[in-house]
Amino acid sequence: MAIEDEYIITIGLEVHCELKTNTKLFCGCANQFGSEPNTNICPVCLGLPGSLPVINERAVEYAIRIGSALSCEIRPSVFHRKNYFYPDMPKDYQVSQYDEPICVNGKLELPSFPKTVRIERAHMEEDTGKTTHVGTSGRIHGADFSLVDYNRAGIPLVEIVSAPDLSSADEAREYVSELRAILVSTKASDGKMEEGSLRVDANVSVRPLGTEKLGTRCEIKNLNSLRSLGRAINYEARRQMEALSAGQSIRQETRHWNEDQGVTSALRSKEEAYDYRYFPEPDLTPLDPDMDEVATIARALGILPPARRLRLRELLDGELTRSELEQVQTCVKFDLDEHVLDAVRTGVPARLALARGSNELASYVNQATVDSFEVAEFPRGKFIEVISLESQGKVSSTQAKTLLSRIASNHNEEVSALIEELGYKAASQDEISELLDRLISENSMEWERLCAGENQLAGFFIGKAMKITNGKVNGKTLASEMAARRLG
Amino acid sequence: MSADKISSNETRHIAHLARLALSEAEIEDFTGQLAAILEHAKDIESLNLDDVAPTRHALPIKNVMRSDEVRKSVNREEVLRMAPETQANMFLVPKIIGED
Numbered sequence: 001m002a003i004e005d006e007y008i009i010t011i012g013l014e015v016h017c018e019l020k021t022n023t024k025l026f027c028g029c030a031n032q033f034g035s036e037p038n039t040n041i042c043p044v045c046l047g048l049p050g051s052l053p054v055i056n057e058r059a060v061e062y063a064i065r066i067g068s069a070l071s072c073e074i075r076p077s078v079f080h081r082k083n084y085f086y087p088d089m090p091k092d093y094q095v096s097q098y099d100e101p102i103c104v105n106g107k108l109e110l111p112s113f114p115k116t117v118r119i120e121r122a123h124m125e126e127d128t129g130k131t132t133h134v135g136t137s138g139r140i141h142g143a144d145f146s147l148v149d150y151n152r153a154g155i156p157l158v159e160i161v162s163a164p165d166l167s168s169a170d171e172a173r174e175y176v177s178e179l180r181a182i183l184v185s186t187k188a189s190d191g192k193m194e195e196g197s198l199r200v201d202a203n204v205s206v207r208p209l210g211t212e213k214l215g216t217r218c219e220i221k222n223l224n225s226l227r228s229l230g231r232a233i234n235y236e237a238r239r240q241m242e243a244l245s246a247g248q249s250i251r252q253e254t255r256h257w258n259e260d261q262g263v264t265s266a267l268r269s270k271e272e273a274y275d276y277r278y279f280p281e282p283d284l285t286p287l288d289p290d291m292d293e294v295a296t297i298a299r300a301l302g303i304l305p306p307a308r309r310l311r312l313r314e315l316l317d318g319e320l321t322r323s324e325l326e327q328v329q330t331c332v333k334f335d336l337d338e339h340v341l342d343a344v345r346t347g348v349p350a351r352l353a354l355a356r357g358s359n360e361l362a363s364y365v366n367q368a369t370v371d372s373f374e375v376a377e378f379p380r381g382k383f384i385e386v387i388s389l390e391s392q393g394k395v396s397s398t399q400a401k402t403l404l405s406r407i408a409s410n411h412n413e414e415v416s417a418l419i420e421e422l423g424y425k426a427a428s429q430d431e432i433s434e435l436l437d438r439l440i441s442e443n444s445m446e447w448e449r450l451c452a453g454e455n456q457l458a459g460f461f462i463g464k465a466m467k468i469t470n471g472k473v474n475g476k477t478l479a480s481e482m483a484a485r486r487l488g
Numbered sequence: 489m490s491a492d493k494i495s496s497n498e499t500r501h502i503a504h505l506a507r508l509a510l511s512e513a514e515i516e517d518f519t520g521q522l523a524a525i526l527e528h529a530k531d532i533e534s535l536n537l538d539d540v541a542p543t544r545h546a547l548p549i550k551n552v553m554r555s556d557e558v559r560k561s562v563n564r565e566e567v568l569r570m571a572p573e574t575q576a577n578m579f580l581v582p583k584i585i586g587e588d
């Protein structure tokens with residue numbers, strides 16, 4: 001029995017989401033990624049004596065949007081100071097929410113696993129400054145000194161904490177992917193993992209199969225992509241299983257994921273041995289959102305991913321196959337659902353629109369960005385034009401895919417010009433008829449067998465036709481011409 | 489922490505977390521003061537406060553907020569000039585891990 005079959009993995013995730021406000025959480029400095037170092041700073045975010053923080057009302061609204069989208073209860077809340085001595089926060093504390101967070105008890109449904117993940121809380125806090133460790137190795141250990149940029153210090157964050165309800169790397173990845181789709185839908189965040197707008201910490205533990213008590217957990221930091229998340233969880237779970245199997249025990253600790261080496265390693269105890277000494281931030285007032293306003297914010301939320309998937313599912317009649325369900329998920333995941341819906345509105349059959357959206361378009365988006373979730377910029381009108389031609393039989397499915405691929409690599413290509421260039425002008429009925437005459441005379445034995453009921457030979461003829469025409473013949477048209485001929 | 493008394497080691501730990509260098513005499517002194525504060529907290533604990541709502545803030549105010557409008561940041565050069573050391577327009581700080 002493989003070691004993986006002897007243990008159960010338990011995962012809880014903490015996702016830090018930067019809010020897309022204009023300014024920081026407690027001061028009017030710009031919330032802007034990629035500015036020159038230390039240009040968006042002021043006495044408040046530098047923690048200079050005498051400065052006083054004031055809460056950004058839009059950040060509170062965004063936190064309520066996120067909580068509502070995750071079915072949380074929105075509650076009165078207070079800010080606390082989390083004290084620690086580290087230069088990423090010049091005040092020597094981070095303002096966060098502790099025992100009274102703004103959002104509690106939410107949930108998130110995974111699209112392709114029958115599982116609802118409980119959201120324990122989503123609280124507001126300020127981001128820390130960015131430290132760059134300079135030294136021979138470039139990593140924290142062995143650094144000679146560090147450089148600090150406080151542009152990020154004070155950027156509003158919502159930290160979304162799940163219950164330990166996930167049990168595999170795949171589930172964890174899907175949770176983050178779905179959470180990201182929801183966050184983007186609320187317009188409270190841009191969800192860009194590559195810019196650090198979404199950062200994930202994973203709490204991982206394992207326990208022997210057949211036991212109930214959760215094992216000792218380790219918290220993995222520095223997970224900057226879905227790929228890192230999956231790899232780190234698999235590595236860490238396996239490490240714990242091997243340790244337990246060898247009779248060792250797991251020490252509760254914070255571990256750092258090293259993407260290049262593909263391993264997690266323990267951070268030295270000093271880094272984690274903080275005793276945060278939380279206490280209420282006396283410079284800020286409690287938040288007690290008006291419940292009517294909360295309801296208004298919740299009503300104004302746009303259509304969320306679960307509803308977007310439902311909207312696509314309802315385009316199709318009857319029970320959806322597994323692959324159709326996957327197509328629906330893919331289209332929503334890559335923000336291609338509007339492309340599909342628009343195409344269907346112009347009369348393209350839903351199954352065709354869904355297939356071309358999820359197979360062709362999604363693969364172009366995927367190839368272009370791998371893990372970074374860029375929204376598809378594929379020109380919607382051209383997508384509709386191509387699949388309309390395909391649904392009318394004016395181009396074959398192979399031709400349609402080629403056209404889409406050409407447009408994917410150059411959005412300025414015109415469909416009509418491409419059809420001209422590639423010689424996809426639909427053959428006239430006469431040309432098809434002539435082609436079939438030639439095929440029958442060159443392959444009379446096969447034609448007789450086809451007419452006698454050996455239907456698989458239809459593919460033989462279409463193959464021959466493709467060869468003669470360099471793939472330009474429309475297989476469907478030829479097939480119906482053959483069927484008509486056989487009956488006649 | 490023992491049920492009723494704070495130890496001088498706990499005072500040392502707290503002082504370390506706050507990066508305070510205290511003499512032995514000060515440790516003794518503050519241990520006594522901290523013990524008195526905890527003693528006072530016990531006095532409050534002994535009261536029946538069932539009918540008293542939790543105090544979230546010293547003043548009866550809530551929801552004090554500002555609009556999300558960008559205000560001018562401070563002059564970077566002026567701020568960096570105050571720092572002991574800088575490099576590439578960033579604050580240069582000593583090696584972070586392993587320091588004591």
